[in-house]
Amino acid sequence: MSQFGRFISVLVVAGAAALQLTSRLYLWGVKPDLTLVLILVFSIFNRSWIYRFVLIILGVSILKFYQGVDIDSLIFAVITLLSILLIDYLPWQNLV
DSSP: OOHHHHHHHHHHHHHHHHHHTSSSOOBTTBOOOHHHHHHHHHHHHOOOHHHHHHHHHHHHHHHSOSSSOOHHHHHHHHHHHHHHHHHHHSOOOOOO
């Protein structure tokens, strides 16, 4: 993935995290976790762990926009990290 593609994906994740904080995103009373889904999709196309950590930290910092780390932020980061490890571990076909 090019540098421009990485920049766009970071902007998309930041926008999804900001959109998720609003109350306009409910679908039949359920709020989807767009940030998690987008981080996982962009992690499939880019195998760099530094880039993946940047996306996770960006998602956590925007979703929990106050000082300190709470249990929700840690759970989100751990679930995202375990999901990325599962993506790397499973024998997928090469997508790109």
